[in-house]
Amino acid sequence: MELTITNLSKQFKDKTAVDDVSLSLTPGIWGLLGANGAGKTTLMRMIAGILKPTRGNIFYDGKDILTMGEEYRNLFGFLPQDFGFFQDFTVKDYLEYVAALKDVPAKETGNKIDSLLHTLTLTDVKNKKIIKLSGGMKRRVGIAQAMLNDPEILIMDEPTAGLDPGERVRFRNLISEFSHGRIVLISTHIVSDIEYIATQNAIMKAGKILNAGTTDQLVKQADGKVWTCVVPAEKMTMYEMQLRIINQRSEGSNRVAVRYLSDEAKTSDSVMVTPRLEDLYLWLFPQEEISERGR
Ligand SMILES: Nc1ncnc2c1ncn2[C@@H]1O[C@H](COP(=O)(O)OP(=O)(O)OP(=O)(O)O)[C@@H](O)[C@H]1O
Numbered sequence: 676m677e678l679t680i681t682n683l684s685k686q687f688k689d690k691t692a693v694d695d696v697s698l699s700l701t702p703g704i705w706g707l708l709g710a711n712g713a714g715k716t717t718l719m720r721m722i723a724g725i726l727k728p729t730r731g732n733i734f735y736d737g738k739d740i741l742t743m744g745e746e747y748r749n750l751f752g753f754l755p756q757d758f759g760f761f762q763d764f765t766v767k768d769y770l771e772y773v774a775a776l777k778d779v780p781a782k783e784t785g786n787k788i789d790s791l792l793h794t795l796t797l798t799d800v801k802n803k804k805i806i807k808l809s810g811g812m813k814r815r816v817g818i819a820q821a822m823l824n825d826p827e828i829l830i831m832d833e834p835t836a837g838l839d840p841g842e843r844v845r846f847r848n849l850i851s852e853f854s855h856g857r858i859v860l861i862s863t864h865i866v867s868d869i870e871y872i873a874t875q876n877a878i879m880k881a882g883k884i885l886n887a888g889t890t891d892q893l894v895k896q897a898d899g900k901v902w903t904c905v906v907p908a909e910k911m912t913m914y915e916m917q918l919r920i921i922n923q924r925s926e927g928s929n930r931v932a933v934r935y936l937s938d939e940a941k942t943s944d945s946v947m948v949t950p951r952l953e954d955l956y957l958w959l960f961p962q963e964e965i966s967e968r969g970r
Pocket residue numbers: 687690691692709710711712713714715716717718756
C-alpha cells in the first residue's frame with residue numbers, strides 16, 4: 676500500500692500554502708512536523724480528498740484519489756483540526772451515526788464503539804451530550820470517529836491538542852498498536868508527541884517538505900550542534916541571552932544543567948551529545964524555541 680503525492684500545490688489567492696510537495700507515504704506512522712502556518716493542514720485536507728489541489732496529484736496504489744470516490748472514503752479516517760461536532764448528540768449516538776455513514780457493518784458497530792470508548796477512557800461519558808464534554812474529551816471523541824471504520828489510511832491533524840500527559844501516553848500506545856500495515860499521518864508542532872512512535876517524519880516549512888526520513892536519518896543533520904553543560908545558577912540570565920537553550924534543569928547546589936544548540940562549544944565543560952528530533956526541529960525553526968520552552 677502506498678500513497679504517492681506528486682508535485683502537489685495549493686494556492687489561496689496570493690498565498691501558496693503548499694508548494695510543489697512530492698512524498699511517498701508507506702505503511703507506518705508518519706509525523707508531519709512544522710511551525711504554525713507551514714501548510715500541514717492544507718496538505719492533510721488535500722490527502723483527505725476534501726480540498727482540491729491547484730496542481731499535482733495524489734495516487735493510492737497508482738489510482739488518482741479524486742477518481743476513487745466512496746472507495747477512497749471507506750478506507751480513510753480523518754481527524755480535522757477544527758472538529759464540527761453535533762453538539763446535541765450523545766457520544767454514543769454520534770459514534771453510531773458516524774459508523775452508519777462509514778458503512779461499518781451494523782453487527783460490528785456496538786463492539787467497535789465500546790472498545791474505542793474503553794481505550795480512549797470515554798466509557799463513563801458515553802451517554803453525555805458532546806456539548807457538555809471538556810476539550811480533551813471532545814478531541815478523544817474525534818479520534819474515536821476517525822478510527823471507527825478501521826481505516827487503512829488515518830490522517831490526524833494535531834490529535835494531541837488539549838490532551839493531558841496521561842492521555843497523550845495512551846494516545847501514543849493506541850496509535851502504535853493500530854498502525855501495523857496502515858498509513859498513519861499525524862501533524863503536530865509538539866515533537867515529543869511523535870518522536871518515539873513515528874517510523875518516518877516529514878518536516879514542512881513555508882509550504883515545502885524540507886526533509887523526510889526516519890528519526891535517525893533526520894537527526895544526523897543536527898550532529899555536532901547539540902551540547903550539554905552545567906553552569907552556576909546565578910549566571911543563567913547571562914547564558915539565557917547568549918545560548919540557544921533547548922532545556923535547563925536544576926541540579927541542586929545552585930547549579931543548572933543546560934542543553935543548547937550551537938556550531939561550537941560555548942563553555943569549557945560543554946559535552947557534545949547525540950541529537951534528538953526536538954533538537955533538530957528547534958535548529959530548523961528557531962522561532963519556536965520560546966513557545967516550546969514555555970510549555
Ligand atoms: N482557506 C484559506 N484561505 C487563505 N489562506 C489560507 C487558507 N487556508 C490556509 N491558508 C494559509 O495557508 C498557510 C498554511 O496554512 P495551514 O493551516 O495549512 O498551516 P498549518 O501548518 O496547518 O498551520 P497550523 O499549525 O497553524 O494549523 C497559512 O499562511 C494560512 O494562513
